Amino acid sequence: MTIDRQVIDAALATVVDPNTQRDLIASKAIRNVTIDGANVSLDVVLGYPSKSQHSAMHDAVDRALAAVPGIGSRTIRLSQDIVAHAVQRGVKLLPNVRNIIAVASGKGGVGKSTTAANLALALAAEGANVGVLDADIYGPSMPTMLGVEGRPESTDGQTMEPLVSHGVQVNSIGFLIEKDNPMVWRGPMVTSALDQLLRQTNWRDLDYLVVDMPPGTGDIQLTLAQKVPVTGAVIVTTPQDIALLDARKGLKMFEKVDIPILGIVENMSVHICSNCGHVEHIFGSGGGAAMCADYGTTLLGSLPLSMGIREQADAGHPTVVAEPDGPVAAIYRDIARKVAITIAEKSRDMSSKFPSIVVQNT
DSSP states (O other): OOOOHHHHHHHHTTOEETTTTEETTTTTOEEEEEEETTEEEEEEEESSOOGGGHHHHHHHHHHHHHTSTTOOOEEEEEEEOOOOBOOSTTOOOOTTBOOEEEEEOSSSSSSHHHHHHHHHHHHHHTTOOEEEEEOOSSSOOHHHHTTOOSOOOOSSSSOBOOEEETTEEEEEGGGTSOTTOOOOOOHHHHHHHHHHHHHSBOOOSBSEEEEEOOSSOSHHHHHHHHHSOOSEEEEEEOSSHHHHHHHHHHHHHHHHTTOOEEEEEEOSOOEEOTTTOOEEOTTOSSHHHHHHHHHTOOEEEEOOOOHHHHHHHHTTOOHHHHSTTSHHHHHHHHHHHHHHHHHHTSOBOOGGGSOOOOOOOO
């Protein structure tokens, strides 16, 4: 007895990815279906990093197939396929970098760099190839947060090899200057230095490059947003009214240059006393959700005001690697998954599909 392909598809259509809320047929995740009599083999290919989800997804698909009358053996292979997605018009993608995520805030001191580091590590933990570019020339913090020292090597005198920490590629102006040396540079010099760090680093086959943007919405940030091929931006804020005012400005800046907002992360949303467990909204409450409602975007997650988050970042082991099974790491992983899924649902970059046209005089 040979199992009909339509019966297989109907069974798979009952399996809904809990992260996207779409069934596997509608999301075109099913590939390479082979039917040999009553035996079936297939691939389930997800468009976002999903290492921790593979086991549960495998079991769900297997249960759906097992319910098909007369079916024999079932071979199910899980994998992920992260592709390049469209960026702002007129800006070309970087070689070996499929997607760039800008992590930004309108002001400093809201935990933007901590969020960028943990977002990158969470994506890497799910099986993605990830890099981090520390774009804060005046106050580089990634060398400390990711616990890495040294200078990038150059084999040709023109390009740099990224350093690697916790499985993530990273580059920062902090690797090229002395720790106590202030960067007394004007805007054009900063923009030029950052462009070199971005384009002259030999990033190796990255699914995502997380860019820790400098705080603010001035000339430097606007120039970066216009020149860097950004897939989408994550806005970091606190519930405090002043922080939200500045975060709104940052969000509007990205909108002006046609960079999609992937969502908002609210830091310091609540403080839980380590002695008595009392819960207090020190910086206010509901600010991030209200901002999302105003601008039609997603609240990716809310993180507590926690001494552990700060101590782990200062020690070079951010929460996702310091306490991978802890509740705060789970929030960061959930944020990373939402970001990756939002990117996966964007239009693909099609520039590589078109041939280059060269006009020559003969």
